[in-house]
Amino acid sequence: MNPLPGSPTPWRRVRARRGGTDTVFRYAVRSAAAMVIVVLVATAVFLVQQAWPALHQYGILSYLGSDRWAPSEATATGRHPNPYGIAQFVYGTAVTSLIAMVLAVPVAVAVSLYLTEIAPGWLRRPLSGLVDLLAAIPSVVYGFWGIFALIPAVRPAGVWLSRTLGTAPVIGPLFAGPFFGVSYLVAGLVLAIMILPIITAICREVFATVPTADKESALALGATRWEMVRMAVLPRSRSGITGAAVLGLGRAVGETIAVTMVIGNNVLSITTSILGPGSTMSSVIANEFTESTEPFHLQSLMVVGAWLLVIALVVNTVGKLIVRRTGEDIA
Amino acid sequence: MGAMARKALAGLVPVVAVALVATGCGSTNNVAGGPSGGASSTAGADFGAQVCGSGYHAPHFPAPFGELPGGARTLSGAGSTFVAPLMSYWTKTYSQATGVQVAYQSIGSGGGVAQIQARTVDFGDSDTGMTPAEQAKAKGPVLQLPLLLGAVVPTYHLSGVKSGLKFTGDVLGKIYAGKIKAWNDPALTALNPGKKLPNEPIAVVHRSDGSGTTNIWTDFLSEQSPTWVHALGGPSRSTGKTVAWPVGIGGKGNEGVSGQVNQTEGALGFLELHYVLAQNSTYGQVRNTAGRFVQPCVATVTKAANGATYPAVLHRAVIDGTDPNAYPITGTSYALLYRSQTDPAKAAALVNFFAWVLSKGQDLNANLNYAPLGQDLRKPAVDLLKRVTVNGKPAVT
Numbered sequence: 001m002n003p004l005p006g007s008p009t010p011w012r013r014v015r016a017r018r019g020g021t022d023t024v025f026r027y028a029v030r031s032a033a034a035m036v037i038v039v040l041v042a043t044a045v046f047l048v049q050q051a052w053p054a055l056h057q058y059g060i061l062s063y064l065g066s067d068r069w070a071p072s073e074a075t076a077t078g079r080h081p082n083p084y085g086i087a088q089f090v091y092g093t094a095v096t097s098l099i100a101m102v103l104a105v106p107v108a109v110a111v112s113l114y115l116t117e118i119a120p121g122w123l124r125r126p127l128s129g130l131v132d133l134l135a136a137i138p139s140v141v142y143g144f145w146g147i148f149a150l151i152p153a154v155r156p157a158g159v160w161l162s163r164t165l166g167t168a169p170v171i172g173p174l175f176a177g178p179f180f181g182v183s184y185l186v187a188g189l190v191l192a193i194m195i196l197p198i199i200t201a202i203c204r205e206v207f208a209t210v211p212t213a214d215k216e217s218a219l220a221l222g223a224t225r226w227e228m229v230r231m232a233v234l235p236r237s238r239s240g241i242t243g244a245a246v247l248g249l250g251r252a253v254g255e256t257i258a259v260t261m262v263i264g265n266n267v268l269s270i271t272t273s274i275l276g277p278g279s280t281m282s283s284v285i286a287n288e289f290t291e292s293t294e295p296f297h298l299q300s301l302m303v304v305g306a307w308l309l310v311i312a313l314v315v316n317t318v319g320k321l322i323v324r325r326t327g328e329d330i331a
Numbered sequence: 332m333g334a335m336a337r338k339a340l341a342g343l344v345p346v347v348a349v350a351l352v353a354t355g356c357g358s359t360n361n362v363a364g365g366p367s368g369g370a371s372s373t374a375g376a377d378f379g380a381q382v383c384g385s386g387y388h389a390p391h392f393p394a395p396f397g398e399l400p401g402g403a404r405t406l407s408g409a410g411s412t413f414v415a416p417l418m419s420y421w422t423k424t425y426s427q428a429t430g431v432q433v434a435y436q437s438i439g440s441g442g443g444v445a446q447i448q449a450r451t452v453d454f455g456d457s458d459t460g461m462t463p464a465e466q467a468k469a470k471g472p473v474l475q476l477p478l479l480l481g482a483v484v485p486t487y488h489l490s491g492v493k494s495g496l497k498f499t500g501d502v503l504g505k506i507y508a509g510k511i512k513a514w515n516d517p518a519l520t521a522l523n524p525g526k527k528l529p530n531e532p533i534a535v536v537h538r539s540d541g542s543g544t545t546n547i548w549t550d551f552l553s554e555q556s557p558t559w560v561h562a563l564g565g566p567s568r569s570t571g572k573t574v575a576w577p578v579g580i581g582g583k584g585n586e587g588v589s590g591q592v593n594q595t596e597g598a599l600g601f602l603e604l605h606y607v608l609a610q611n612s613t614y615g616q617v618r619n620t621a622g623r624f625v626q627p628c629v630a631t632v633t634k635a636a637n638g639a640t641y642p643a644v645l646h647r648a649v650i651d652g653t654d655p656n657a658y659p660i661t662g663t664s665y666a667l668l669y670r671s672q673t674d675p676a677k678a679a680a681l682v683n684f685f686a687w688v689l690s691k692g693q694d695l696n697a698n699l700n701y702a703p704l705g706q707d708l709r710k711p712a713v714d715l716l717k718r719v720t721v722n723g724k725p726a727v728t
Contacts (some may be wrong), residue, residue, distance in 0.1 A: 011604065016630050025455075069575075070575035071573050072565070072568055072571045072573050072574045072575055073575060102420075147590055147594055148594065152594070177532075178532040178581060180598070181595055182591065182595075257418070261583075261587070264580040264581060265580065265582070267581070268575055268576065268577065286583070287539040287583055288539075288541060288573070290438065290439045290442070291440070291441045291540055291541025292441070292541065293572060293573075294369075
C-alpha cells in the first residue's frame with residue numbers, strides 16, 4: 001500500500017483530508033461488523049447462562065447419556081435419573097440430516113453439472129433462478145406440503161418398505177412398521193428439497209472455477225462430455241462438493257418448523273426405524289417452549305439449544321473451511 | 332348496534348337446530364341440546380338414539396349487579412389458548428357494546444399464571460386451578476373464576492366408519508398406553524357390535540406441546556383406566572399438561588393433531604369439541620360414570636357441571652358432576668385476578684367485564700361450541716367476583 005513513486009500526495013494525507021465523513025463511515029462499518037460477533041457471543045452466553053441451573057442439577061453428561069425426555073417426571077429436587085435425556089434428539093437430527101444429504105447431494109451435483117456443462121446457454125440463467133427460488137419458499141410451507149402432498153404420495157412406498165425390508169434380517173429394525181406417514185424418512189425428504197438450493201449454488205460456483213484450458217485439453221484428447229466431466233471437472237471439485245454438502249448439512253441440522261410438522265414428535269426414546277415417528281433437537285424446542293412449566297423444563301430446552309448451537313457452529317465452520325481450501329472463497 | 336347484533340346472532344341458534352327421532356337404543360341416552368355445529372355434523376353420523384341438536388336454550392343469566400361507574404377503558408389479559416377463541420369473541424362483542432377494549436394474549440396457561448404472578452396483566456387465565464405453590468408466588472390472594480365449559484373429544488379417521496363409535500375411558504387408556512394396538516381388538520368390537528372395524532393398526536395421535544386439553548384428557552384416562560396409570564408410572568405422572576406418552580404421533584396444537592388425524596388412515600386422537608365440529612371430523616361417544624354412552628355437544632357438556640362443587644373443581648381438570656346425561660370429558664378454564672385491587676378504575680372495569688362474561692357473555696358460548704357454565708359453577712364465580720376489594724373496600728356494594 002505504498003504510494004506510487006513520485007506521487008505528490010501520499011495516500012495517508014488523502015485520507016486525512018477527507019476527515020469527517022470518512023471517520024463516520026469507518027466507525028459505522030466497524031461497529032456493524034462488531035455487532036455480528038457480539039450477537040453470536042451474546043447468544044451463546046445467554047444459552048449457557050439460562051441452561052446453567054439444569055446443567056448444575058443433572059450434570060452435563062447425563063443429558064447425552066439418556067434418550068428419555070419426560071418432563072412430567074421431573075421434580076424440583078430429584079437429580080437421578082435425569083428425566084431430560086436428549087440422545088434421541090441428537091439421533092433424530094443426525095438421521096434426518098443424513099437422509100437429506102444422501103438424497104440431495106447427488107441431485108445437486110447433477111443439477112449443477114447440467115447447468116454449467118451441459119445446458120444450452122439460454123436455459124442456464126432461468127434454470128439457476130428456479131433452483132434458487134426453492135430456497136425462497138418459507139419453511140412452514142414446506143411443512144404443509146409435506147403433510148398434505150408428500151406423505152400421501154410416499155405412503156404406498158413406506159408401507160411396502162415396512163412389509164418387505166421391515167421383516168428382513170439385520171436391516172429389518174431400520175424399516176420396521178407400521179408406517180403412518182410422519183417419520184424420519186419424510187422429514188429427511190423434506191429437508192433434502194430444502195437444502196438442494198444451497199448445495200446446487202455452491203457446486204455451480206465450484207464447477208465454474210475449473211479452468212477452461214483443463215476442459216478443452218480433455219476434449220482435445222478425444223474425451224466425450226462425460227469423460228471430460230469425470231477427468232477434468234469432478235477431480236478438481238471434490239473438496240468443493242464436500243464443502244457444499246457440509247454447508248447443506250448445516251442448514252438441515254437447524255431446520256425447525258418443516259421438520260416439526262412431519263417428524264411425528266416422539267420424544268420418549270430413540271425410534272430405530274426410519275419409518276417411525278421421532279424428533280430432532282430443534283423440533284422439541286419448537287414444540288415445548290410455550291408450556292414448559294415443569295421443574296427445569298425450560299432450562300433443559302436451553303441445554304438442547306446450546307448443544308444445537310455447538311453442532312451447527314462446528315458443521316458450518318468445517319464446511320466453510322473445506323470450501324475455502326478449493327482456493328475460491330465462495331461461501 | 333352492538334346489542335342488536337348480539338340478539339341477531341343468538342336468534343340464529345335455534346333456527347338451525349334439528350330434531351331427530353329416538354330409535355330406542357338401550358344404553359344410549361336422550362339429551363336435548365346442541366347448537367349450530369352440533370346439528371350439522373350429526374347428519375350422517377351414527378350416534379344411535381342421541382338427539383344432540385334440538386332444544387338447546389341459551390341460559391340468559393341476569394346481570395348479577397349493576398354496572399360499576401368509572402371503569403377504565405382498557406384491560407389486558409393473558410393465558411390459556413383453550414379459552415382464546417371464545418375470549419376474542421367475548422372481547423369483541425363487549426367492546427362493541429361498551430367501548431371497553433380487552434386485549435387478550437393467547438400464550439398458554441403456564442404463561443397466564445406467570446403473568447398474573449408478576450402482575451404484568453390485569454387478569455390471567457389458566458385451564459387448571461393454581462397450585463398452593465403457584466399462589467404463594469403471587470402478589471396477594473388470587474380469585475379463580477370458572478368461565479365456560481369445554482369438551483375434549485376422541486376423533487378418528489377410518490374409511491367407512493362414521494361418527495359415533497363408542498369408547499370407554501378404560502379402552503381409551505389402553506389404546507394410549509399401547510396395550511390395544513389394532514382397530515379390531517375384541518375390546519373395541521365388543522363396544523361396537525355391528526361396526527366393521529378393520530384389522531389395521533391404530534395410529535395414536537397426541538399433543539406434542541403442553542396443553543390444558545391434554546390435562547383434561549389424561550385426567551379422564553387416569554380416573555377410568557388403571558392400565559393407563561400403571562403404564563405412566565403412577566397417578567402423579569399420568570395426569571398433566573405434558574405426560575410421557577408411551578406410544579403415538581405428536582401434533583403441535585389442536586390444528587396439528589387435527590391435521591395428523593385427518594391425514595392418517597387408522598388414526599385416533601383427541602381434540603376440543605369446537606375444533607372437531609369446525610373441521611367436520613368424525614368423532615366418538617364416551618361412556619360416563621352413570622354407564623351411558625354420551626355424544627359430546629353443548630347440551631351434554633353443560634350438564635357436566637350439574638352437581639359440581641367449587642372449590643373442589645379446582646383440584647381436578649375434569650369437571651366431576653353428577654348428572655347421568657353429562658358428557659364425561661369436560662373441563663373449564665379459570666380467570667385469575669387479584670382480590671385486592673389498588674386502581675379503582677381498573678377494578679371497576681375488571682368486575683364489569685367478568686360480570687358481563689358470566690351473564691350475557693354465556694349466551695355466546697354455544698355459537699363457538701363451548702358450553703355455558705351451569706348454575707352450579709356460575710354462582711360461585713359470581714360470588715367470587717363480589718369479593719374484589721379496592722384499597723380494602725368492596726368494589727361491589
